[in-house]
Amino acid sequence: xxxxxxxxxxxxxxxxxxxxxxxxxxxxxxxxxxxxxxxxxxxxxxxxxxxxxxxxxxxxxxxxxxxxxxxxxxxxxxxxxxxxxxxxxxxxxxxxxxxxxxxxxxxxxxxxx
Numbered sequence: 210x211x212x213x214x215x216x217x218x219x220x221x222x223x224x225x226x227x228x229x230x231x232x233x234x235x236x237x238x239x240x241x242x243x244x245x246x247x248x249x250x251x252x253x254x255x256x257x258x259x260x261x262x263x264x265x266x267x268x269x270x271x272x273x274x275x276x277x278x279x280x281x282x283x284x285x286x287x288x289x290x291x292x293x294x295x296x297x298x299x300x301x302x303x304x305x306x307x308x309x310x311x312x313x314x315x316x317x318x319x320x321x322x
């Protein structure tokens with residue numbers, strides 16, 4: 210259902226110099242990559258459509274610590290300011306992503322074949 214081995218324990222990229230709120234695109238994310246930012250205690254965008262296997266780059270664009278909870282089952286490591294976490298789905302469907310620390314954060318992802 211989810212990427213095996215957290216996408217190789219999920220390319221947890223440390224992105225230097227992008228720690229504060231309101232920064233531009235993080236430097237280690239491909240220009241055409243699918244980016245979800247965590248800023249102002251919210252995901253942006255709030256809804257997303259991707260294809261199976263397409264990497265999604267989650268960027269903590271603020272100073273609050275976040276994590277990612279995929280359908281209440283799998284969790285990312287804690288994400289400090291500026292961190293990027295990469296995830297992909299290997300099964301089509303509808304998924305909800307939340308944060309343990311900020312329950313108001315909610316992202317709906319539609320994964321297509």
